Amino acid sequence: MAGPKAGTVASSTVRPDSPTFWKEVLGLPGGEALATCIQCNTCTSSCPVEALEPEFNIRRLIARIKLGLREDVLSDEALWACARCFACVARCPKHVRPGDIVEAVRHIALGEEREGPGPRHARAFVESIRDGGRIHEARVTLESLRLAGLLREGWLPARMAWRGKAPRLRRRPLKSVPEIRALLDAAEEGA
Amino acid sequence: MRLAYFPGCVALDSCRELDIATRLVAEEVGIELVELEDAGCCGAGNLQEYNPEAALALNARTLSMAEDLGLDVLTVCGTCQLYLSRANVALRDPETRERVNRLLARLGRRYGGGVRVKHFLQVLLEDVGPRRLAAHVRRPLGNLPVAAFYGCHLLRAPGAAEDAEDPRAIERLVEVLGGTPVTYSRRTACCGFHVLTVRQDVAVKMSALGLQEARGAGAQALATPCPLCHLVLDAYQHKASRAVGEPLNLPVLHVSQLVGLSFGFDPARLGLRRHLVSVKPFVRALEDTEVVKA
Amino acid sequence: MTGGRKVGVFICHCGGNISDVVDVYALREFAAKQEDVVLATDFRFMCSNEGQERLQKEIREKGLDGVVVACCTPKMYEDLFRGKAGEAGMNPYLLEIANIREQCSYAHGHAPEKATEKAKAIVKGQVERVRQLRPLEVKTATIHPGVAVVGGGIAGIHAATLLAELGHRVTLIEKSPTIGGNMARLVKTFPTDDCAMCTLSPKMNEVYNHPRVDLLTYAEVKEAKRSPGRFTLVVEKKPRYVTDACIACNRCTERCPVSTAKSPIQVESEWDVGLGKRKAIYLPFPQALPAIWTIDADHCFYFQRDRACRICAMVCPAKAIDFAMKPEVVTVEVGAVIVATGYREYDPTPLRHLGFRRYRNVVTQMQLARMLDSMGPTRGEVARPSDGKPADAIVMVQCVGSRGAPGDALVHEYCSRVCCMVAVKHASLIKKARPDAEVYILYNDLRAYGKGFEEYYASSMGLGVKYVRGLPGSVRPAGDRLVVDVDDMLTGRRLELPADLVVLSAALEPDPVDDLLAALHLDKTPDGFVKEYHPKINPTETAVKGVFVAGCAQGPKDITDTIAQAGAAAMSAAVFLGGGEMTLNPLVAEVDPALCRACDRCTEVCEFDAVCVDPERLVAVVDETACEGCGKCAVVCPTGAMSVRQFAKPQVVATIDAIAPLAVVP
């Protein structure tokens, strides 16, 4: 998001910018049960990510969606911190499936071609499926982290290589890649 | 017994040892693996986020391949198990199945909904069964304390026989293999794999907490049924050690490897040398235990 | 068809509500021209005294034997006008309302001319209908003056006492060996911290000693038959194996070997909700009534181990033990039944993340109540069940099994209403007794809605009770204690709360009494509680005339509300019984035996179980006390044998034929 304009005081207030955002999420796979959330916090109390990174709060995410804080939600990098452990889905007394709501919201963000490490990773992953049918770990890692990120890994790649553990640098695509690509394209058209 | 084997992506890439160990163990207990060589990735949540319909179709394609063979699907990965069985449940709805079949029709495929998706751990305990497993044990794990690390996706997969809050499968398996299971509360925790790329700091700390508690409970090795958990717990363990400020040094074995070891297979054949945290002390301790004659 | 009727039509202006739109004079002229109509008149307010008198006067003077009142909806004054017509000597069932207000003037205010045309059609339809009606005989039945109250908790005790005071013979039926119900376990009651037993015990004694109350304990209703004005209940009394010669000396219990350290038979005490043991011969609690001991045959050596033990019989000074006692069946005839079967505490085992039955130090609020009782299993000390050590840190979790997802069979969707205040009460009691103990209440919304509740909640904060907003993710062991993981919305902090005792505020759920409900033809609301006649304006009656509901059988309630509703249910029952006679609604289904083929279709669709096929005569028979006249049976009957009185096919067709040609196109 754009930073504060010159001459204005930076403020952290937000305004509901999309009163129907909740319906948008409700209409996507994973978002169906959004409306019945009673904000009991069982999800957040179950979330292993929140225990380490309070910026990512799944209950609050749901509250923000319901309130219509669309830009606030979609521009939030913390959205990409969910580890998909689905503890929240298992325990939510209202069967709201909070972790699946994350999936729905990320779908919207990806559809708007948002930037950042999270969207980059998701796109690299999908590209890898399109190219090879299965994941080419080395490539997904490189594309997600970029060179700078990879360098931050320090000696790990070398140590993995030494152990014969490193992901293959090249991976032969599946014979059926054209078929898979056709299927993905067809699904996208249909949508 | 024959099963349509879906190794997934990681067991054929950085965790090749899992594929190798699984094949050895399966052969030993008389399971014929018919590999679904042309099956695509399960989507691992990423494809599901990008395009849920595409993910559903790709998994329906995999399931239809097994259906053509008349076999149930075997997975060796928690995430594959979760997303394939989630797709399978969604495809039970006739309307959804028809919709997806219209896409599959373009490839000349069709899924009738008649396949079950099972993880190797479940197959070992339920289909092979404790008695037949025990009959293959040459090198009982003895007093070596082994702790489980289940990984959330295996526990949350629809149709999982286990109580996700209090699972016992790996502990039962360790007992069948003649070992001593150690329990600790984070054995059901999340390894953090799915944020490893985006938020490595968080993922490393998540795995660190589990490793630390298991160690504190006296475990000398962890056994995991998921290659993604393995990747975080093993390859990133040095970072976890840094995060908790103490060397963790806890070898992490794939469940297939643990079974293979107790069957008396050569550790090298099971790919144990590929691990970043040395399994040597554990293997040495195991070699000191007595070998039973068949 | 019938011909020769003398029909009067009375058109009401409704003070302008009708006449401002409908041309009532044109309508009157029109009505006067209809066949058999001997009188057509209009008036400002037919419902006024004057209007009623006019109606009666005309009936008498003109000898009317058919009346149409064109006015407001029949829901308003049909009963009144029929009553007045009856007083004037006409058969009341020959009077019909033509609704020209809600269905005409209100709806078509913008088109007065068409409204007038429509009013004509409506009136003509009703005139034709009245010409087809036949006089109905109004039957009455004498109501039996007795009442049965099922359930001996505080609701049943209160209702039974009130009705007995009013002079009714009351049979109080309780399935356990004693009356008192759940309230007897509660130790203290919010918001006043009154001793529960001190308030309950006098009421138990009052009902027990009341000359007009017959008490059947250890007894269950097996069958209920309805006939006009009367219910016949078949009640089975289980054998206590102790006669009323018992002098309450307790020697048997002292010597009974069951539940002693080495005994192979151990029994958990129901009274202490599994926190303590009891013997096979026992009195549930010291104040139990009747104070007659009971042998639990399922856990007694005599019954379970082939007469291996008869110690109680040997030590009993009163020779009260009778191993040969048999179940006894009693038939009770009453005119009204009050269902007061109460609640039980939800079992939180399915909520695995909360650890109930996985960790011994996770208990429910009812178990905590027992601990707080100075006569209870821990003598009033709040202790860890695992080792009996005092609990220094107590974490309470709200909404356990309540407020769940719709359709989830493992939990309830409703709010249980009392558990917030139960937690506040127990937390306060602990803090008062041991200020150094830490008590946390993990809640979502704290519902302190009743009189004095908010003040009580606020005062608990003064005692140092800590409130954490948010429900926990998990309860896990850590050493010999537990840790509760919860994110506190108020502080925005993720907490790890160490706990010696985790207390689950489990839902209230209806005591399972499906057999009783089936026997009485009662329905349940989707939440499983007994369905009341109307949830707002008639919460004590049911769809079955003469059956009333009181207390938690109808929905979760605290004691105050239970007492209030039990009183109201008793009042409703008294009013029902007070007339001594009930009018049977003649507008119910009837069978033409000549046409009935006993196909059973009507019995399948009837929601009130009011039709059955007589197996000997092979014709359907309508139970006129049960039939609501809904007409479902008449619709499915393939031969036309079934019809609802005054709604027989020719009667309905006459109206339609009259209206159809006059149909007004909007």
Ligand code: SF4
């Ligand atoms: S657990 Fe469910 S109901 Fe509770 S706050 Fe989270 S999503 Fe909402």
Ligand code: SF4
């Ligand atoms: S699925 Fe995501 S939001 Fe839910 S508990 Fe796991 S990490 Fe947290």
Ligand code: SF4
């Ligand atoms: S049954 Fe006999 S021994 Fe037992 S309390 Fe009664 S009188 Fe005493």
Ligand code: SF4
């Ligand atoms: S009364 Fe309170 S604790 Fe009980 S269900 Fe309602 S909100 Fe939850």
